[in-house]
Amino acid sequence: MSLLEVEDLHVYYEKAEALKGIDLRVEAGEIVSVIGPNGAGKTTMLDAISGLKEYEGRIQFDGRNVDEMDARELVAAGVVHCTEGRDLFPYFTVHQNLLMGAQLREDEAGVESDLDMVYELFPRLDERRTQEAHTMSGGEQQMLAIGRALMSDPKLLMLDEPTLGLAPIIIEDISEILEELSEQGLTVLLAEQNSTFAMRHAERLYLLETGNVELEGSPEEFRTNDYIRDAYMGIT
Ligand SMILES: Nc1ncnc2c1ncn2[C@@H]1O[C@H](COP(=O)(O)OP(=O)(O)O)[C@@H](O)[C@H]1O
Ligand SMILES: [Mg+2]
Structure with a gap:
Protein backbone atom coordinates (compact mmCIF):
# COMPACT_ATOMS: atom_id res chain seq x y z
CA MET A 1 0.00 0.00 0.00
CA SER A 2 1.23 3.51 -0.84
CA LEU A 3 1.76 6.13 1.86
CA LEU A 4 -0.87 8.31 0.19
CA GLU A 5 -3.62 6.93 -2.01
CA VAL A 6 -6.16 9.15 -3.69
CA GLU A 7 -8.98 7.51 -5.62
CA ASP A 8 -11.74 9.08 -7.65
CA LEU A 9 -11.42 12.38 -5.78
CA HIS A 10 -14.16 14.93 -6.43
CA VAL A 11 -14.23 18.35 -4.81
CA TYR A 12 -16.86 21.05 -5.30
CA TYR A 13 -17.11 24.76 -4.63
CA GLU A 14 -20.86 25.22 -4.40
CA LYS A 15 -21.93 23.51 -7.62
CA ALA A 16 -18.66 24.00 -9.49
CA GLU A 17 -16.64 20.80 -9.68
CA ALA A 18 -12.98 21.70 -9.12
CA LEU A 19 -11.68 18.12 -9.06
CA LYS A 20 -13.41 15.65 -11.35
CA GLY A 21 -12.34 12.22 -10.17
CA ILE A 22 -8.61 12.21 -9.59
CA ASP A 23 -6.38 9.22 -8.89
CA LEU A 24 -2.95 9.77 -7.40
CA ARG A 25 -0.52 7.94 -5.17
CA VAL A 26 2.66 8.78 -3.34
CA GLU A 27 5.03 6.08 -2.13
CA ALA A 28 7.09 6.55 1.01
CA GLY A 29 10.34 8.32 0.19
CA GLU A 30 9.16 9.67 -3.16
CA ILE A 31 9.02 13.23 -4.37
CA VAL A 32 5.91 13.54 -6.49
CA SER A 33 4.85 16.71 -8.22
CA VAL A 34 1.52 17.88 -9.52
CA ILE A 35 1.95 20.48 -12.22
CA GLY A 36 -0.67 22.43 -14.09
CA PRO A 37 -1.79 25.96 -14.80
CA ASN A 38 -3.46 28.39 -12.46
CA GLY A 39 -6.95 27.12 -11.62
CA ALA A 40 -6.19 23.47 -12.46
CA GLY A 41 -7.08 22.29 -8.96
CA LYS A 42 -3.66 21.78 -7.35
CA THR A 43 -4.41 23.74 -4.19
CA THR A 44 -7.86 22.16 -3.93
CA MET A 45 -6.26 18.73 -4.03
CA LEU A 46 -3.76 19.53 -1.27
CA ASP A 47 -6.55 21.10 0.79
CA ALA A 48 -8.61 17.91 0.53
CA ILE A 49 -5.65 15.75 1.57
CA SER A 50 -4.87 17.90 4.60
CA GLY A 51 -8.48 18.05 5.78
CA LEU A 52 -9.16 21.67 4.82
CA LYS A 53 -11.77 20.82 2.20
CA GLU A 54 -14.54 18.26 2.08
CA TYR A 55 -14.43 15.73 -0.72
CA GLU A 56 -16.04 12.73 -2.34
CA GLY A 57 -14.00 9.66 -3.15
CA ARG A 58 -11.23 8.08 -1.14
CA ILE A 59 -8.08 9.53 0.40
CA GLN A 60 -6.00 7.20 2.51
CA PHE A 61 -2.87 8.17 4.37
CA ASP A 62 -0.83 5.40 5.94
CA GLY A 63 -3.85 3.13 5.65
CA ARG A 64 -6.30 5.50 7.34
CA ASN A 65 -9.17 7.42 5.79
CA VAL A 66 -8.32 11.11 5.87
CA ASP A 67 -11.97 12.16 6.30
CA GLU A 68 -12.10 10.24 9.55
CA MET A 69 -9.34 12.39 11.05
CA ASP A 70 -9.53 16.06 12.07
CA ALA A 71 -6.85 18.60 11.17
CA ARG A 72 -4.84 17.99 14.35
CA GLU A 73 -4.96 14.23 13.97
CA LEU A 74 -3.74 14.57 10.42
CA VAL A 75 -0.77 16.70 11.45
CA ALA A 76 -0.02 14.29 14.29
CA ALA A 77 -0.14 11.44 11.76
CA GLY A 78 2.42 13.31 9.66
CA VAL A 79 0.40 15.07 6.95
CA VAL A 80 1.92 18.54 6.91
CA HIS A 81 0.75 21.16 4.46
CA CYS A 82 2.79 24.20 3.63
CA THR A 83 0.07 26.35 2.10
CA GLU A 84 0.42 28.75 -0.80
CA GLY A 85 -0.23 31.70 1.52
CA ARG A 86 2.42 30.40 3.95
CA ASP A 87 0.22 31.21 6.97
CA LEU A 88 3.03 32.51 9.13
CA PHE A 89 2.37 34.37 12.36
CA PRO A 90 3.58 37.76 11.13
CA TYR A 91 4.36 39.31 14.52
CA PHE A 92 6.02 36.20 15.92
CA THR A 93 9.76 35.82 15.56
CA VAL A 94 11.38 33.23 13.34
CA HIS A 95 12.04 31.08 16.37
CA GLN A 96 8.47 31.37 17.68
CA ASN A 97 7.09 30.48 14.25
CA LEU A 98 9.28 27.39 14.14
CA LEU A 99 8.09 26.34 17.61
CA MET A 100 4.47 26.71 16.45
CA GLY A 101 5.19 23.95 13.97
CA ALA A 102 6.04 21.62 16.84
CA GLN A 103 3.09 22.44 19.08
CA LEU A 104 1.47 18.99 18.82
CA ARG A 105 4.70 17.16 19.56
CA GLU A 106 5.58 15.69 22.91
CA ASP A 107 9.06 14.39 22.08
CA GLU A 108 11.04 17.32 23.45
CA ALA A 109 14.39 15.89 22.49
CA GLY A 110 13.15 15.37 18.93
CA VAL A 111 11.92 18.96 18.78
CA GLU A 112 15.31 20.24 19.95
CA SER A 113 17.21 18.21 17.40
CA ASP A 114 14.78 19.21 14.63
CA LEU A 115 15.31 22.88 15.55
CA ASP A 116 19.04 22.36 15.12
CA MET A 117 18.40 20.56 11.83
CA VAL A 118 16.18 23.39 10.51
CA TYR A 119 18.68 26.10 11.48
CA GLU A 120 21.43 24.12 9.82
CA LEU A 121 19.34 23.66 6.70
CA PHE A 122 18.41 27.36 6.59
CA PRO A 123 21.36 29.52 7.75
CA ARG A 124 19.29 32.60 6.87
CA LEU A 125 16.75 31.62 9.51
CA ASP A 126 19.52 30.95 12.00
CA GLU A 127 20.80 34.51 11.46
CA ARG A 128 17.29 35.88 11.95
CA ARG A 129 16.01 33.89 14.94
CA THR A 130 14.67 36.94 16.77
CA GLN A 131 13.34 38.77 13.71
CA GLU A 132 9.57 39.06 13.25
CA ALA A 133 8.27 37.14 10.25
CA HIS A 134 6.56 40.11 8.60
CA THR A 135 9.87 41.98 8.28
CA ILE A 170 16.11 32.16 -4.02
CA ILE A 171 14.54 29.38 -6.08
CA GLU A 172 18.05 27.89 -6.22
CA ASP A 173 18.19 27.93 -2.43
CA ILE A 174 14.81 26.21 -2.21
CA SER A 175 16.07 23.67 -4.76
CA GLU A 176 19.04 22.80 -2.58
CA ILE A 177 16.79 22.37 0.43
CA LEU A 178 14.54 20.00 -1.50
CA GLU A 179 17.54 17.98 -2.65
CA GLU A 180 18.74 17.70 0.91
CA LEU A 181 15.29 16.65 2.16
CA SER A 182 15.04 14.12 -0.64
CA GLU A 183 18.41 12.62 0.36
CA GLN A 184 17.12 12.35 3.91
CA GLY A 185 14.27 10.23 2.53
CA LEU A 186 11.42 12.64 3.20
CA THR A 187 8.24 12.08 1.19
CA VAL A 188 7.12 15.21 -0.62
CA LEU A 189 4.06 16.14 -2.65
CA LEU A 190 4.85 19.32 -4.54
CA ALA A 191 2.25 21.42 -6.36
CA GLU A 192 3.91 23.70 -8.91
CA GLN A 193 3.14 25.84 -11.92
CA ASN A 194 6.90 26.04 -12.41
CA SER A 195 7.23 22.84 -14.42
CA THR A 196 10.99 23.16 -14.85
CA PHE A 197 11.46 23.24 -11.09
CA ALA A 198 9.01 20.36 -10.63
CA MET A 199 10.67 18.15 -13.26
CA ARG A 200 14.03 18.77 -11.69
CA HIS A 201 12.98 17.51 -8.30
CA ALA A 202 10.19 15.01 -8.76
CA GLU A 203 10.65 11.31 -9.36
CA ARG A 204 7.10 11.15 -10.70
CA LEU A 205 4.76 13.81 -12.00
CA TYR A 206 1.09 14.34 -12.65
CA LEU A 207 -0.31 16.94 -15.02
CA LEU A 208 -3.55 18.41 -13.73
CA GLU A 209 -5.78 20.45 -16.03
CA THR A 210 -9.25 21.74 -15.19
CA GLY A 211 -9.73 19.18 -12.46
CA ASN A 212 -8.51 16.10 -14.36
CA VAL A 213 -5.21 14.22 -14.35
CA GLU A 214 -4.18 14.35 -18.00
CA LEU A 215 -0.79 12.66 -17.73
CA GLU A 216 1.31 10.73 -15.24
CA GLY A 217 4.93 9.78 -15.69
CA SER A 218 8.61 10.20 -14.99
CA PRO A 219 10.42 13.50 -15.53
CA GLU A 220 11.94 11.96 -18.65
CA GLU A 221 8.52 11.04 -20.01
CA PHE A 222 7.29 14.55 -19.28
CA ARG A 223 10.28 16.26 -20.86
CA THR A 224 9.94 14.28 -24.08
CA ASN A 225 6.17 14.60 -24.30
CA ASP A 226 5.21 16.92 -27.17
CA TYR A 227 2.16 18.32 -25.43
CA ILE A 228 4.13 19.11 -22.26
CA ARG A 229 6.90 20.63 -24.28
CA ASP A 230 4.55 22.86 -26.25
CA ALA A 231 2.28 23.89 -23.42
CA TYR A 232 4.47 23.94 -20.36
CA MET A 233 8.15 24.20 -21.05
CA GLY A 234 10.03 27.42 -21.41
CA ILE A 235 7.20 29.54 -20.08
CA THR A 236 8.05 29.66 -16.40
N1 LIG B 1 -12.77 29.43 -2.60
C1 LIG B 1 -13.18 29.14 -3.84
N2 LIG B 1 -14.45 29.37 -4.24
C2 LIG B 1 -14.86 29.04 -5.47
N3 LIG B 1 -14.09 28.47 -6.41
C3 LIG B 1 -12.82 28.23 -6.08
C4 LIG B 1 -12.29 28.55 -4.79
N4 LIG B 1 -10.99 28.18 -4.75
C5 LIG B 1 -10.72 27.67 -5.96
N5 LIG B 1 -11.80 27.69 -6.77
C6 LIG B 1 -11.88 27.20 -8.15
O1 LIG B 1 -11.46 25.84 -8.18
C7 LIG B 1 -10.63 25.59 -9.30
C8 LIG B 1 -9.29 25.08 -8.83
O2 LIG B 1 -8.61 26.10 -8.13
P1 LIG B 1 -7.25 25.83 -7.37
O3 LIG B 1 -7.33 24.54 -6.64
O4 LIG B 1 -6.94 27.04 -6.58
O5 LIG B 1 -6.22 25.66 -8.58
P2 LIG B 1 -4.64 25.81 -8.62
O6 LIG B 1 -4.12 25.68 -7.24
O7 LIG B 1 -4.20 24.71 -9.52
O8 LIG B 1 -4.34 27.15 -9.22
C9 LIG B 1 -10.56 26.90 -10.08
O9 LIG B 1 -11.53 26.87 -11.08
C10 LIG B 1 -10.90 27.94 -9.03
O10 LIG B 1 -11.51 29.06 -9.63
MG1 LIG C 1 -2.90 26.93 -6.15
Whole structure:
Protein backbone atom coordinates (compact mmCIF):
# COMPACT_ATOMS: atom_id res chain seq x y z
CA MET A 1 0.00 0.00 0.00
CA SER A 2 1.23 3.51 -0.84
CA LEU A 3 1.76 6.13 1.86
CA LEU A 4 -0.87 8.31 0.19
CA GLU A 5 -3.62 6.93 -2.01
CA VAL A 6 -6.16 9.15 -3.69
CA GLU A 7 -8.98 7.51 -5.62
CA ASP A 8 -11.74 9.08 -7.65
CA LEU A 9 -11.42 12.38 -5.78
CA HIS A 10 -14.16 14.93 -6.43
CA VAL A 11 -14.23 18.35 -4.81
CA TYR A 12 -16.86 21.05 -5.30
CA TYR A 13 -17.11 24.76 -4.63
CA GLU A 14 -20.86 25.22 -4.40
CA LYS A 15 -21.93 23.51 -7.62
CA ALA A 16 -18.66 24.00 -9.49
CA GLU A 17 -16.64 20.80 -9.68
CA ALA A 18 -12.98 21.70 -9.12
CA LEU A 19 -11.68 18.12 -9.06
CA LYS A 20 -13.41 15.65 -11.35
CA GLY A 21 -12.34 12.22 -10.17
CA ILE A 22 -8.61 12.21 -9.59
CA ASP A 23 -6.38 9.22 -8.89
CA LEU A 24 -2.95 9.77 -7.40
CA ARG A 25 -0.52 7.94 -5.17
CA VAL A 26 2.66 8.78 -3.34
CA GLU A 27 5.03 6.08 -2.13
CA ALA A 28 7.09 6.55 1.01
CA GLY A 29 10.34 8.32 0.19
CA GLU A 30 9.16 9.67 -3.16
CA ILE A 31 9.02 13.23 -4.37
CA VAL A 32 5.91 13.54 -6.49
CA SER A 33 4.85 16.71 -8.22
CA VAL A 34 1.52 17.88 -9.52
CA ILE A 35 1.95 20.48 -12.22
CA GLY A 36 -0.67 22.43 -14.09
CA PRO A 37 -1.79 25.96 -14.80
CA ASN A 38 -3.46 28.39 -12.46
CA GLY A 39 -6.95 27.12 -11.62
CA ALA A 40 -6.19 23.47 -12.46
CA GLY A 41 -7.08 22.29 -8.96
CA LYS A 42 -3.66 21.78 -7.35
CA THR A 43 -4.41 23.74 -4.19
CA THR A 44 -7.86 22.16 -3.93
CA MET A 45 -6.26 18.73 -4.03
CA LEU A 46 -3.76 19.53 -1.27
CA ASP A 47 -6.55 21.10 0.79
CA ALA A 48 -8.61 17.91 0.53
CA ILE A 49 -5.65 15.75 1.57
CA SER A 50 -4.87 17.90 4.60
CA GLY A 51 -8.48 18.05 5.78
CA LEU A 52 -9.16 21.67 4.82
CA LYS A 53 -11.77 20.82 2.20
CA GLU A 54 -14.54 18.26 2.08
CA TYR A 55 -14.43 15.73 -0.72
CA GLU A 56 -16.04 12.73 -2.34
CA GLY A 57 -14.00 9.66 -3.15
CA ARG A 58 -11.23 8.08 -1.14
CA ILE A 59 -8.08 9.53 0.40
CA GLN A 60 -6.00 7.20 2.51
CA PHE A 61 -2.87 8.17 4.37
CA ASP A 62 -0.83 5.40 5.94
CA GLY A 63 -3.85 3.13 5.65
CA ARG A 64 -6.30 5.50 7.34
CA ASN A 65 -9.17 7.42 5.79
CA VAL A 66 -8.32 11.11 5.87
CA ASP A 67 -11.97 12.16 6.30
CA GLU A 68 -12.10 10.24 9.55
CA MET A 69 -9.34 12.39 11.05
CA ASP A 70 -9.53 16.06 12.07
CA ALA A 71 -6.85 18.60 11.17
CA ARG A 72 -4.84 17.99 14.35
CA GLU A 73 -4.96 14.23 13.97
CA LEU A 74 -3.74 14.57 10.42
CA VAL A 75 -0.77 16.70 11.45
CA ALA A 76 -0.02 14.29 14.29
CA ALA A 77 -0.14 11.44 11.76
CA GLY A 78 2.42 13.31 9.66
CA VAL A 79 0.40 15.07 6.95
CA VAL A 80 1.92 18.54 6.91
CA HIS A 81 0.75 21.16 4.46
CA CYS A 82 2.79 24.20 3.63
CA THR A 83 0.07 26.35 2.10
CA GLU A 84 0.42 28.75 -0.80
CA GLY A 85 -0.23 31.70 1.52
CA ARG A 86 2.42 30.40 3.95
CA ASP A 87 0.22 31.21 6.97
CA LEU A 88 3.03 32.51 9.13
CA PHE A 89 2.37 34.37 12.36
CA PRO A 90 3.58 37.76 11.13
CA TYR A 91 4.36 39.31 14.52
CA PHE A 92 6.02 36.20 15.92
CA THR A 93 9.76 35.82 15.56
CA VAL A 94 11.38 33.23 13.34
CA HIS A 95 12.04 31.08 16.37
CA GLN A 96 8.47 31.37 17.68
CA ASN A 97 7.09 30.48 14.25
CA LEU A 98 9.28 27.39 14.14
CA LEU A 99 8.09 26.34 17.61
CA MET A 100 4.47 26.71 16.45
CA GLY A 101 5.19 23.95 13.97
CA ALA A 102 6.04 21.62 16.84
CA GLN A 103 3.09 22.44 19.08
CA LEU A 104 1.47 18.99 18.82
CA ARG A 105 4.70 17.16 19.56
CA GLU A 106 5.58 15.69 22.91
CA ASP A 107 9.06 14.39 22.08
CA GLU A 108 11.04 17.32 23.45
CA ALA A 109 14.39 15.89 22.49
CA GLY A 110 13.15 15.37 18.93
CA VAL A 111 11.92 18.96 18.78
CA GLU A 112 15.31 20.24 19.95
CA SER A 113 17.21 18.21 17.40
CA ASP A 114 14.78 19.21 14.63
CA LEU A 115 15.31 22.88 15.55
CA ASP A 116 19.04 22.36 15.12
CA MET A 117 18.40 20.56 11.83
CA VAL A 118 16.18 23.39 10.51
CA TYR A 119 18.68 26.10 11.48
CA GLU A 120 21.43 24.12 9.82
CA LEU A 121 19.34 23.66 6.70
CA PHE A 122 18.41 27.36 6.59
CA PRO A 123 21.36 29.52 7.75
CA ARG A 124 19.29 32.60 6.87
CA LEU A 125 16.75 31.62 9.51
CA ASP A 126 19.52 30.95 12.00
CA GLU A 127 20.80 34.51 11.46
CA ARG A 128 17.29 35.88 11.95
CA ARG A 129 16.01 33.89 14.94
CA THR A 130 14.67 36.94 16.77
CA GLN A 131 13.34 38.77 13.71
CA GLU A 132 9.57 39.06 13.25
CA ALA A 133 8.27 37.14 10.25
CA HIS A 134 6.56 40.11 8.60
CA THR A 135 9.87 41.98 8.28
CA MET A 136 11.44 39.29 6.13
CA SER A 137 11.63 38.97 2.35
CA GLY A 138 9.31 36.68 0.42
CA GLY A 139 12.05 34.10 0.01
CA GLU A 140 12.92 34.11 3.70
CA GLN A 141 9.24 33.77 4.58
CA GLN A 142 8.97 30.77 2.26
CA MET A 143 11.98 29.22 3.98
CA LEU A 144 10.38 29.87 7.35
CA ALA A 145 7.14 28.24 6.19
CA ILE A 146 9.06 25.15 5.07
CA GLY A 147 11.10 25.17 8.27
CA ARG A 148 7.97 25.37 10.36
CA ALA A 149 6.44 22.49 8.40
CA LEU A 150 9.56 20.42 9.08
CA MET A 151 9.16 21.15 12.80
CA SER A 152 5.89 19.19 12.66
CA ASP A 153 7.93 16.06 11.87
CA PRO A 154 6.14 15.31 8.58
CA LYS A 155 5.80 11.90 7.03
CA LEU A 156 4.34 13.60 3.99
CA LEU A 157 5.36 17.19 3.34
CA MET A 158 3.01 18.96 0.94
CA LEU A 159 4.36 22.14 -0.60
CA ASP A 160 2.02 24.43 -2.52
CA GLU A 161 3.89 26.53 -5.09
CA PRO A 162 7.01 27.12 -2.99
CA THR A 163 8.71 29.02 -5.82
CA LEU A 164 5.81 31.37 -6.61
CA GLY A 165 6.96 34.96 -6.89
CA LEU A 166 10.53 34.23 -5.84
CA ALA A 167 13.70 35.43 -7.55
CA PRO A 168 15.76 32.78 -9.39
CA ILE A 169 18.55 32.95 -6.83
CA ILE A 170 16.11 32.16 -4.02
CA ILE A 171 14.54 29.38 -6.08
CA GLU A 172 18.05 27.89 -6.22
CA ASP A 173 18.19 27.93 -2.43
CA ILE A 174 14.81 26.21 -2.21
CA SER A 175 16.07 23.67 -4.76
CA GLU A 176 19.04 22.80 -2.58
CA ILE A 177 16.79 22.37 0.43
CA LEU A 178 14.54 20.00 -1.50
CA GLU A 179 17.54 17.98 -2.65
CA GLU A 180 18.74 17.70 0.91
CA LEU A 181 15.29 16.65 2.16
CA SER A 182 15.04 14.12 -0.64
CA GLU A 183 18.41 12.62 0.36
CA GLN A 184 17.12 12.35 3.91
CA GLY A 185 14.27 10.23 2.53
CA LEU A 186 11.42 12.64 3.20
CA THR A 187 8.24 12.08 1.19
CA VAL A 188 7.12 15.21 -0.62
CA LEU A 189 4.06 16.14 -2.65
CA LEU A 190 4.85 19.32 -4.54
CA ALA A 191 2.25 21.42 -6.36
CA GLU A 192 3.91 23.70 -8.91
CA GLN A 193 3.14 25.84 -11.92
CA ASN A 194 6.90 26.04 -12.41
CA SER A 195 7.23 22.84 -14.42
CA THR A 196 10.99 23.16 -14.85
CA PHE A 197 11.46 23.24 -11.09
CA ALA A 198 9.01 20.36 -10.63
CA MET A 199 10.67 18.15 -13.26
CA ARG A 200 14.03 18.77 -11.69
CA HIS A 201 12.98 17.51 -8.30
CA ALA A 202 10.19 15.01 -8.76
CA GLU A 203 10.65 11.31 -9.36
CA ARG A 204 7.10 11.15 -10.70
CA LEU A 205 4.76 13.81 -12.00
CA TYR A 206 1.09 14.34 -12.65
CA LEU A 207 -0.31 16.94 -15.02
CA LEU A 208 -3.55 18.41 -13.73
CA GLU A 209 -5.78 20.45 -16.03
CA THR A 210 -9.25 21.74 -15.19
CA GLY A 211 -9.73 19.18 -12.46
CA ASN A 212 -8.51 16.10 -14.36
CA VAL A 213 -5.21 14.22 -14.35
CA GLU A 214 -4.18 14.35 -18.00
CA LEU A 215 -0.79 12.66 -17.73
CA GLU A 216 1.31 10.73 -15.24
CA GLY A 217 4.93 9.78 -15.69
CA SER A 218 8.61 10.20 -14.99
CA PRO A 219 10.42 13.50 -15.53
CA GLU A 220 11.94 11.96 -18.65
CA GLU A 221 8.52 11.04 -20.01
CA PHE A 222 7.29 14.55 -19.28
CA ARG A 223 10.28 16.26 -20.86
CA THR A 224 9.94 14.28 -24.08
CA ASN A 225 6.17 14.60 -24.30
CA ASP A 226 5.21 16.92 -27.17
CA TYR A 227 2.16 18.32 -25.43
CA ILE A 228 4.13 19.11 -22.26
CA ARG A 229 6.90 20.63 -24.28
CA ASP A 230 4.55 22.86 -26.25
CA ALA A 231 2.28 23.89 -23.42
CA TYR A 232 4.47 23.94 -20.36
CA MET A 233 8.15 24.20 -21.05
CA GLY A 234 10.03 27.42 -21.41
CA ILE A 235 7.20 29.54 -20.08
CA THR A 236 8.05 29.66 -16.40
N1 LIG B 1 -12.77 29.43 -2.60
C1 LIG B 1 -13.18 29.14 -3.84
N2 LIG B 1 -14.45 29.37 -4.24
C2 LIG B 1 -14.86 29.04 -5.47
N3 LIG B 1 -14.09 28.47 -6.41
C3 LIG B 1 -12.82 28.23 -6.08
C4 LIG B 1 -12.29 28.55 -4.79
N4 LIG B 1 -10.99 28.18 -4.75
C5 LIG B 1 -10.72 27.67 -5.96
N5 LIG B 1 -11.80 27.69 -6.77
C6 LIG B 1 -11.88 27.20 -8.15
O1 LIG B 1 -11.46 25.84 -8.18
C7 LIG B 1 -10.63 25.59 -9.30
C8 LIG B 1 -9.29 25.08 -8.83
O2 LIG B 1 -8.61 26.10 -8.13
P1 LIG B 1 -7.25 25.83 -7.37
O3 LIG B 1 -7.33 24.54 -6.64
O4 LIG B 1 -6.94 27.04 -6.58
O5 LIG B 1 -6.22 25.66 -8.58
P2 LIG B 1 -4.64 25.81 -8.62
O6 LIG B 1 -4.12 25.68 -7.24
O7 LIG B 1 -4.20 24.71 -9.52
O8 LIG B 1 -4.34 27.15 -9.22
C9 LIG B 1 -10.56 26.90 -10.08
O9 LIG B 1 -11.53 26.87 -11.08
C10 LIG B 1 -10.90 27.94 -9.03
O10 LIG B 1 -11.51 29.06 -9.63
MG1 LIG C 1 -2.90 26.93 -6.15
